[in-house]
Amino acid sequence: MTTARRMSASVAAPEGVGIEVAEQFADATQQRHAAQLGMWAWLLTELLLFAGLFLCAAVLHVTHPAAVARAARHLKVWIGAANTAVLICSSLTMTGAITASRHGWRRWMLRCLLATAALGTLFLLLKGFEYYQDYLEHMTPFLDRPYALAGEPATRLYIDLYFLTTALHALHLTTGVAILLGMTWIARKPRFLHRHQNWIEVYGLYWHFIDLIWIMVFTLIYVVPR
Amino acid sequence: MSTSERAFRDPAPAPATIGRPPDYLHESHTLRSWFLTTDHKRIALLYLAAITAFFVVGAIAAGLIRLSLVVPNGEIFTNDTYNKIFTVHGVVMVWFFLIPSIPATFGNFLIPLMIGARDLAFPRLNLLSWYIFVGGALFTLADLIIGGVDTGWTFYAPFSTTFSNTYVIPALIGVIIVGFSSILTGLNFVVTIHAMRAPGMTWFRMPIFVWTHYATSLIFLLATPVITIALILLLMERAFGIGVFDPALGGDPVLFEHLFWFYSHPAVYIMVLPGMGVISEIVPAFAQKRIFGYRFIAYATIGLASITFVVWGHHMFVNGIGTGAAVVFSVLSFAVAVPSAVKVYNWTATIYKGRIRLQTPMLYAMGYIGLFVLGGLTGLFLATLAIDEHVHGTYFVVAHFHYIMVGGTMLAFLGGLHFWWPKFTGRLYPEAWGRISAFLIFIGFNVTFFPQFLLGYLGMPRRYHDYPPEFQLLNILSSAGATILAAGYLFPMVYLIWSLWFGERASANPWGARGLEWTTPSPPPAHNFARQPIVDFEPYAYPDPPADDDGAAHVG
Amino acid sequence: MSAPDTEPSLGGLLRHMRVAVAAFAALLVGLGAIVVLGVVAPSSASSVIMLVLLAAMVATVLLFSMEVPQEPPLTRFFSGLGFAWVAILVGMTLLDYFTR
Known part of the structure; x- marks a missing residue:
């Protein structure tokens, strides 16, 4: 079962699925391994990047528990939950694209990639709507307008952290959707899977990881401190 | 006998220029072929040019600092100007010289050669990281010089977020950008060392240089993102008022220091470990002896890289962190001494009863070992809570880290530059001038920085140029040493450039050293090796010295 | 647009993705549990349970979506x-x- 799913392991790949070996590599296996490892190393840095923000949340939680709880109850937890569900769906469609690419099913791959991009865009639209709601409820302390919790200055720190964390995640997702659309544009060519199947694999890791980070953001920033 | 083995035993003289296949330097000559190259060797030279330029800027700032400190009442510069000058020195030397120095130049050039690869795993990414580095660093440098920043290289909140009236925002942006260059370089090295080793190049056949760069790259990957986010938080707080450190709202600036030192303490090892790798190559080559305790050095390298992540609190003993945490950080900091000492003992044991040749690289290496010991031992003073209370924020700290950074990294950099200069350029440097400059730097360095230990112990605080008159004598001594040091730096810049045209041509292996990089011609061809090397020999396979009674020379 | 003969139906594709579909369902269940514990019916032990659930969801993504074991x-x-x-x-x- 696992070996059959692992088409990328260079054994038993169907006709017309493969990669073009760049000159610095000895063979395709080495190139796949390097690309995969490179993406994991990058994801390591992404995890540590967000860990700094989670650390700030934990410290605020320890130093100002009441203010953090009060601020967290003003976050739009249902929009956050819906967005989590959207990203979980997009992870499934991304896996669909990877599976299809391993079997050389180009049309399914393209459909799944587009579906993933659409779900990512839906996430961003919901996120924008959430920010707009925050604006209407005077929960944007850094803007030049009254702040709903002005009586408790420490709540401001947590709200600021919420905006920074979600905005940084949204930046990652925006970049992700842009790369995804660019890759889909290239992948529409018939011979794409002959040459660059591992792009889909490597990109899939990134997408799943952005999903993973959001699950952590939702739980740690929206729900736990309430 | 394998190809590489034969190359060691019979280092064929380089064929005449005519009819010789073009090497990486002479393959093409256009500007485009340099600035759009993906050859790791050319990118290494691009880095070398860039960091040398930044070093000159940082050194000029250092000269101005020493000039100002010649008189006690701070009348040469205004306070603001002095603050801006030491910020230029700190930011440029730490972020734009020391951190990329050895990894981005020697690491870039030598890792593929040492493990028998054609290039790094991601050559275009490698070029991109050079552009990111130069772009970010020039941006910051322009800001530091035209506008000026007075926060020091540490950008502590809330001074940097709220109170400083200087141009902090562009400096932060530039430093954040340069961080991505580090991350990409580290990523490239990790993947290359894992995935691109030649057949037969097992982990324990890799030179220590490669081990130390592997450890350094892991630090790049694990620590740099944390400084990125910490600086982004500062930037957002200063630029838009979106932040978490503002004490007026109940925020804790010490949290910034935690994030900052979670990167910046390991960053010390980003600067030190590659230097240790260089020394581990030079010492066996000039003692003509197997390195002593190869595996212990390799393990100590990984040990140092790991321990360095759990000691950052020793920079924060006097800022109000919890007593329990301070004790834990202090005890863990002592542990750093163990792997450091393992390395020093192993280098010393390698020299013992070796056939020592005191050429320039070896002079630098021996200087390094001595100064690193002094810097390391004074580090133990600072790890001790009670003593740190007394000397924290004084010139004692300044002297300590300059013994590590200049006495360590800078000497290793210069030693490595002389050692591999023939490989980089195909030319030999003038040996006599090399030795003179090595002595000048060693003497100048100690005259500059040893008085600072005394000054710090007597209580002279860092970052002030207005000091009590009784400190003037030691300060003048220190400034006088700085002029000797400056002369020592100028010599290599002149004679190395001179040697590019007039130096004697180098053979493939002018030092009789071991390692794959010495089996390929100097300078190497564009793809490094004429044929894929197959590694069937141990690292540092120097011939055993003649047996003697106690047999000590055979260990290792 | 009709797929060429070699391409399977949606059911055929999903048959090759059984693990992924199971992981998807597990993640949705985990999300639901976190929302119930944290928003609908919070209790004093909620935080700890939610952190355990979060760890389980992270493990699910790593092990099954990102195929770490392979x-x-x-x-x-x-x-x-x-x-x-x-x-x-x-x-x-x-x-x-x-x-x-």
Whole structure:
């Protein structure tokens, strides 16, 4: 079962699925391994990047528990939950694209990639709507307008952290959707899977990881401190 | 006998220029072929040019600092100007010289050669990281010089977020950008060392240089993102008022220091470990002896890289962190001494009863070992809570880290530059001038920085140029040493450039050293090796010295 | 647009993705549980349970969506290394705040 799913392991790949070996590599296996490892190393840095923000949340939680709880109850937890569900769906469609690419099913791959991009865009639209709601409820302390919790200055720190964390995640997702659309544009060519199947694999890791980070953001920033 | 083995035993003289296949330097000559190259060797030279330029800027700032400190009442510069000058020195030397120095130049050039690869795993990414580095660093440098920043290289909140009236925002942006260059370089090295080793190049056949760069790259990957986010938080707080450190709202600036030192303490090892790798190559080559305790050095390298992540609190003993945490950080900091000492003992044991040749690289290496010991031992003073209370924020700290950074990294950099200069350029440097400059730097360095230990112990605080008159004598001594040091730096810049045209041509292996990089011609061809090397020999396979009674020379 | 003969129906594609579909369902269940515990019916033990659930969801994504067990040992090591380092960062910083 696992070996059959692992088409990328260079054994038993169907006709017309493969990669073009760049000159610095000895063979395709080495190139796949390097690309995969490179993406994991990058994801390591992404995890540590967000860990700094989670650390700030934990410290605020320890130093100002009441203010953090009060601020967290003003976050739009249902929009956050819906967005989590959207990203979980997009992870499934991304896996669909990877599976299809391993079997050389180009049309399914393209459909799944587009579906993933659409779900990512839906996430961003919901996120924008959430920010707009925050604006209407005077929960944007850094803007030049009254702040709903002005009586408790420490709540401001947590709200600021919420905006920074979600905005940084949204930046990652925006970049992700842009790369995804660019890759889909290239992948529409018939011979794409002959040459660059591992792009889909490597990109899939990134997408799943952005999903993973959001699950952590939702739980740690929206729900736990309430 | 394998190809590489034969190359060691019979280092064929380089064929005449005519009819010789073009090497990486002479393959093409256009500007485009340099600035759009993906050859790791050319990118290494691009880095070398860039960091040398930044070093000159940082050194000029250092000269101005020493000039100002010649008189006690701070009348040469205004306070603001002095603050801006030491910020230029700190930011440029730490972020734009020391951190990329050895990894981005020697690491870039030598890792593929040492493990028998054609290039790094991601050559275009490698070029991109050079552009990111130069772009970010020039941006910051322009800001530091035209506008000026007075926060020091540490950008502590809330001074940097709220109170400083200087141009902090562009400096932060530039430093954040340069961080991505580090991350990409580290990523490239990790993947290359894992995935691109030649057949037969097992982990324990890799030179220590490669081990130390592997450890350094892991630090790049694990620590740099944390400084990125910490600086982004500062930037957002200063630029838009979106932040978490503002004490007026109940925020804790010490949290910034935690994030900052979670990167910046390991960053010390980003600067030190590659230097240790260089020394581990030079010492066996000039003692003509197997390195002593190869595996212990390799393990100590990984040990140092790991321990360095759990000691950052020793920079924060006097800022109000919890007593329990301070004790834990202090005890863990002592542990750093163990792997450091393992390395020093192993280098010393390698020299013992070796056939020592005191050429320039070896002079630098021996200087390094001595100064690193002094810097390391004074580090133990600072790890001790009670003593740190007394000397924290004084010139004692300044002297300590300059013994590590200049006495360590800078000497290793210069030693490595002389050692591999023939490989980089195909030319030999003038040996006599090399030795003179090595002595000048060693003497100048100690005259500059040893008085600072005394000054710090007597209580002279860092970052002030207005000091009590009784400190003037030691300060003048220190400034006088700085002029000797400056002369020592100028010599290599002149004679190395001179040697590019007039130096004697180098053979493939002018030092009789071991390692794959010495089996390929100097300078190497564009793809490094004429044929894929197959590694069937141990690292540092120097011939055993003649047996003697106690047999000590055979260990290792 | 009709797929060529070689391409399967949606059911055929999903048949090759059984693990992924199961992981998808598990993640939705985990999300639901977190929302119930944290928003609908919070209790004093909620935080701990939610953190355990979060860890389980993270493990699900790593093990099944990102297929860590099928990667070479080194990649598995990398994926664990990151979380170990996050633990160092958070743990040692909080040590300071708890001992002040």
